[in-house]
Structure formats: C-alpha cells, structure tokens
Amino acid sequence: MNRDAPLVLGIETSCDETGVGIVRGTRLLANTIASSMDEHARYGGVVPEVAARAHLEAMGPTLEAALAEAQVELADLDAVAVTSGPGLAGALMVGVGAAKALAVSLGKPLYAVNHLVGHVGADVLDAAGGPGHPIELPTIALLVSGGHTSLLHVRDLTADVELLGETIDDAAGEAFDKVARILGLPYPGGPQIDKAAEGGDPAAIRFPRGLSLPKDLERHRYDFSFSGLKTAVARWVEQRADASQPVPVADVAASFREAVVDVLVSKAVNACRDRGVPRLLLGGGVVANRRLREVATERCAAAGIELRIPALSLCTDNGAMIAALAAQLIMAGHGPSSLRFGADSTLPVTDIQVA
Amino acid sequence: MLAIDTSAGSSVAVVDLDRGVIAEKSVDDHRRHAEVIGSLIAEALEESGVAVGALSAVAAGMGPGPFTGLRVGIAAARAFALGARKPVVGLVSHDAIAFDAYRGGHTGPLLVLTDARRRELYWSHYAGADDAGLPTRASGPGLAAPDELPHVDVERREAASVSAAALGLLAELTWANGRPFAADEALYLRSPDVTLSAGPKRVTA
Ligand SMILES: [Zn+2]
Numbered sequence: 001m002n003r004d005a006p007l008v009l010g011i012e013t014s015c016d017e018t019g020v021g022i023v024r025g026t027r028l029l030a031n032t033i034a035s036s037m038d039e040h041a042r043y044g045g046v047v048p049e050v051a052a053r054a055h056l057e058a059m060g061p062t063l064e065a066a067l068a069e070a071q072v073e074l075a076d077l078d079a080v081a082v083t084s085g086p087g088l089a090g091a092l093m094v095g096v097g098a099a100k101a102l103a104v105s106l107g108k109p110l111y112a113v114n115h116l117v118g119h120v121g122a123d124v125l126d127a128a129g130g131p132g133h134p135i136e137l138p139t140i141a142l143l144v145s146g147g148h149t150s151l152l153h154v155r156d157l158t159a160d161v162e163l164l165g166e167t168i169d170d171a172a173g174e175a176f177d178k179v180a181r182i183l184g185l186p187y188p189g190g191p192q193i194d195k196a197a198e199g200g201d202p203a204a205i206r207f208p209r210g211l212s213l214p215k216d217l218e219r220h221r222y223d224f225s226f227s228g229l230k231t232a233v234a235r236w237v238e239q240r241a242d243a244s245q246p247v248p249v250a251d252v253a254a255s256f257r258e259a260v261v262d263v264l265v266s267k268a269v270n271a272c273r274d275r276g277v278p279r280l281l282l283g284g285g286v287v288a289n290r291r292l293r294e295v296a297t298e299r300c301a302a303a304g305i306e307l308r309i310p311a312l313s314l315c316t317d318n319g320a321m322i323a324a325l326a327a328q329l330i331m332a333g334h335g336p337s338s339l340r341f342g343a344d345s346t347l348p349v350t351d352i353q354v355a
Numbered sequence: 356m357l358a359i360d361t362s363a364g365s366s367v368a369v370v371d372l373d374r375g376v377i378a379e380k381s382v383d384d385h386r387r388h389a390e391v392i393g394s395l396i397a398e399a400l401e402e403s404g405v406a407v408g409a410l411s412a413v414a415a416g417m418g419p420g421p422f423t424g425l426r427v428g429i430a431a432a433r434a435f436a437l438g439a440r441k442p443v444v445g446l447v448s449h450d451a452i453a454f455d456a457y458r459g460g461h462t463g464p465l466l467v468l469t470d471a472r473r474r475e476l477y478w479s480h481y482a483g484a485d486d487a488g489l490p491t492r493a494s495g496p497g498l499a500a501p502d503e504l505p506h507v508d509v510e511r512r513e514a515a516s517v518s519a520a521a522l523g524l525l526a527e528l529t530w531a532n533g534r535p536f537a538a539d540e541a542l543y544l545r546s547p548d549v550t551l552s553a554g555p556k557r558v559t560a
Pocket of ligand 1: 115119145147148284285316317
C-alpha cells in the first residue's frame with residue numbers, strides 16, 4: 001500500500017447526507033454528496049428511517065459519481081474508509097454494509113473511523129483541489145451541526161483526541177430548526193433564521209445562555225444546552241401572540257441566533273484559553289451560519305487565537321473528510337480495521353479508528 | 356453467483372447452476388447484520404475458492420424483512436457488484452423459502468411466513484412450482500397480523516431464516532430460464548414511522 005499519499009475512498013452515512021469522497025493523501029479528488037434533506041422538510045427534522053432508506057438508494061449513484069469526478073478506477077484505490085459512528089444507527093449501517101462489501105470485492109483494506117474526528121480531518125484538504133496541508137496541532141475544535149455540538153481538544157489527529165464537552169440535550173442545528181418552526185419558517189432552520197435575522201436587533205431580547213451561569217460552568221464548563229433557550233423563545237412568542245401583539249420576527253431571530261452563537265464561541269474561546277491552545281477549528285453544517293463565523297472571527301482575533309474554517313463543502317457531512325482521516329491514519333502507519341466492526345451510534349471521540 | 360440475504364438473519368452463499376451450493380455462511384442473529392456481513396462474504400468466497408472476477412452476478416434478497424437489517428444486505432450486494440463490475444439481480448426473499456420447500460418435495464399451494472416484528476407477519480402465497488422448479492407466487496408479499504392472514508386453508512411454512520444458497524440457486528435457475536427478476540427495490544411493506552406534526556406545541560399553559 002502507498003503510505004505516502006494513499007488513494008482512499010470514504011463513505012459517510014451518519015445523518016441525512018450520503019457522502020462519498022476520494023482523496024490522495026491530503027489532496028481532494030472528489031467530494032460527492034446526495035442529501036435527503038428535502039424529504040425531511042415536511043417533517044421539520046431528520047427522520048431516521050427516511051434518511052436510511054434514502055442512503056440505500058443514493059449509495060450506488062453517489063459512488064459512481066465520485067469515481068467519475070476523481071477520474072480514478074476502483075482497482076487503483078489503496079483503501080476504503082467508512083464512518084462507524086457516531087450518528088443514526090440505521091443510517092450508519094447502510095454505509096458500513098456497503099463499505100465492507102466494496103472492500104471485500106476489491107480486496108482492499110478497510111478503515112472504520114469516527115465521524116467527529118473526520119470533521120477535524122477535513123482541515124487537511126483544500127476544497128479547490130490543491131495539495132492540502134498537514135493539520136496544525138494542537139487545536140480546539142468546535143463541531144456544530146443538526147446532529148452534534150461538540151468541543152474537542154485535538155493533540156494528535158490519529159492518536160489523541162479528547163472530548164471536552166457536548167450538548168446535553170438538543171444539537172445547535174436542531175435548536176435552529178425548532179425555533180424556525182416556532183417562527184413559522186420552513187426547514188432547515190439555520191439559513192431561514194439567518195435570513196430572518198437580517199435587520200433584526202440581536203440585543204432586542206435577552207434570551208438565556210444555556211449552561212453559562214457560574215454554578216453551571218463549574219460542572220458543565222464545556223457542555224452545551226439549547227433546550228431551555230428554545231423553550232424561552234417559544235414562551236416569548238406565545239406571550240406576544242396571546243396579548244395580540246405582533247411578533248417582531250427579525251428581532252426574535254437575531255436575538256436567538258446571538259444567544260446560540262454567544263454560547264458556542266464563548267465556550268470554545270474558554271477552552272482555547274484554559275488549555276493554552278492558540279488555535280480553533282470550526283466544523284459541521286452550522287458553520288454556514290454567517291453570524292457564527294463573524295463572532296468567532298472577532299473574538300478569536302481579540303484573544304489572539306488563530307481561527308480555521310474549512311470550506312463549507314468540507315464542513316457539512318461528507319465522505320471526503322472520512323477518506324482524509326483514513327489517509328492520515330494510513331500515513332501514520334495504522335493498520336486496517338477488521339471486518340467485524342459495527343455501526344456505533346454513540347462512538348466516543350477517543351475511538352478515532354474502530355478496530 | 357454470489358448471493359446475499361439479510362431479510363431475517365444474515366446469509367451469504369456462492370452457488371453455481373452445475374455445481375450447486377459451493378459455499379454458504381450464515382449467522383441467524385437478527386440484530387448484527389452490519390457486524391457480520393463483511394466476514395460472511397469474505398469467508399464464503401474463500402471457502403468456495405471462486406475468484407471475484409469469475410462470478411457472473413450478485414443476487415440480492417430484496418425482502419420483505421425488517422428494514423434495518425434488510426438494507427445492510429442490499430447495500431452490500433450492490434456495493435460488491437459495483438466493486439466487482441458485475442450485474443446485481445434482485446429476488447423476493449420469500450421465493451427462496453418456497454423454492455426450498457418445492458425442491459424438498461412439497462407440492463401444491465404454500466403460504467410462506469416470516470417475522471415482521473410488532474406482532475405482524477410477512478406472507479407470500481404460492482400456487483406451486485413450474486416445470487423449471489421455480490415457485491409461482493400467486494399473491495404477496497404482504498403484511499398482516501397473525502389472525503388476519505389470507506389463504507387460511509393453505510399449508511404454511513413459517514421460516515426464521517432465509518438461505519442465501521437457496522436464493523442463489525433460485526437466481527441461477529431464473530437466469531437460465533430467462534425469467535424476470537424482482538424489481539431493484541427494497542420490500543419494506545411499511546411506511547417509515549413518521550407523524551406529521553401540526554405545528555409547534557405550546558410551552559405555556
Ligand atoms: Zn457531522
């Protein structure tokens with residue numbers, strides 16, 4: 001096997017995106033994604049069974065499209081990689097089943113990797129197809145999507161990742177979806193809230209910052225909670241409606257978004273300070289949120305922290321990050337996974353690769 | 356031909372029209388499809404001594420079966436076929452059970468049943484086997500509660516597992532006789548469990 005710049009195909013099916021990516025070392029060759037988001041829109045959130053069915057139908061075409069985009073033959077691959085977890089169990093299993101069969105049919109080694117660490121691994125890639133670069137370490141990583149909200153301390157991408165904190169209830173992306181519904185906006189909520197917040201006053205309403213009081217910070221310094229915030233928004237809107245007063249949607253959206261972004265960035269910057277790590281990496285679909293990028297940029301600059309934000313196409317769930325992480329594992333000399341691993345919906349970040 | 360079925364347990368076989376069943380590997384566990392599928396394929400191939408390139412096609416049991424496990428086998432069959440650059444053919448998993456029954460000497464109508472969980476059964480009704488030995492499905496597959504099954508007068512065959520060897524031999528015969536295969540879609544027979552919500556719930560009394 002080529003251990004200098006291995007050609008790896010990565011399969012990602014942990015949520016509602018069927019992702020197939022192909023990398024050669026740190027160079028991105030293909031990043032193909034089929035999303036079942038439209039099918040979930042009528043339900044206001046990702047429905048696991050709908051997502052899993054969509055993965056099964058999208059897998060073949062997405063694999064073919066990625067191979068065509070990368071202009072490589074399956075026989076040329078050095079390895080196949082797949083997300084083992086965390087994520088939706090039924091969705092993960094489609095990718096695991098496909099990856100194992102593909103690896104066996106090709107006689108290629110298989111690497112089962114961690115989805116969250118994959119988000120960090122995406123940073124080595126250049127979305128424009130450039131040569132990529134080694135990841136600068138150590139780094140704090142803030143991963144925010146509809147499925148997860150996690151803060152990691154990454155000392156070694158392939159050997160030493162620590163979970164500092166995560167959401168204890170809703171993921172941040174979920175909170176955006178739920179508040180969008182409260183405001184009568186369609187799914188997915190993130191872009192809708194972003195749009196609605198334009199021209200709104202982020203200081204109009206002081207919504208609660210979850211787990212940010214001194215007593216909470218003692219026990220949950222790096223954990224997140226968005227359920228109380230969502231309820232506070234709902235209560236505020238209901239009281240307005242009950243009093244037959246108009247709901248200032250722009251102000252509510254801007255104030256809610258500010259509360260989410262404030263907590264996310266504050267805790268991430270705290271982690272950088274506490275750990276003496278002058279680097280913050282963002283990942284996950286919520287990175288698309290303009291205000292999150294703005295506030296992170298401002299506060300990192302003020303605190304002397306280098307902020308890294310991969311291209312959005314590499315922040316949302318994708319197969320290229322899975323391939324990139326596996327390539328890093330191969331380059332670091334790690335052997336392949338056995339064929340016995342399963343889908344682990346709660347795989348801890350310390351399990352960077354599943355044996 | 357390589358045959359894969361995960362509509363009940365997980366079963367993988369390598370079969371040939373002339374040589375019959377060359378290798379079959381199965382695990383009856385109804386929960387661990389994703390864990391075992393890779394090893395089953397690798398072991399069946401190794402035991403058969405048949406090279407991937409020498410296969411003519413991949414046969415996939417399309418169900419009916421509980422969704423999560425069923426998908427693992429179909430995803431594996433399709434991905435294996437893609438990797439091997441071979442065609443994939445789909446079959447109704449119940450047809451393999453009926454095929455086995457008729458090969459074993461059963462004659463006349465047959466009602467094949469498998470567990471659909473939630474106190475329901477998947478059923479398929481067969482009139483008999485044709486000259487080629489292929490079961491002729493008269494109706495189904497369908498889904499029903501045990502006391503609401505159709506064709507109450509027909510002899511039943513309730514199966515806890517589906518043999519990929521039977522599925523593969525059935526595929527070989529179907530192929531050799533130029534008969535149509537099943538549609539290339541998973542037979543879930545149930546809609547995803549989702550309820551459309553009627554807007555946000557009130558949080559204040
Ligand atoms: Zn993700």
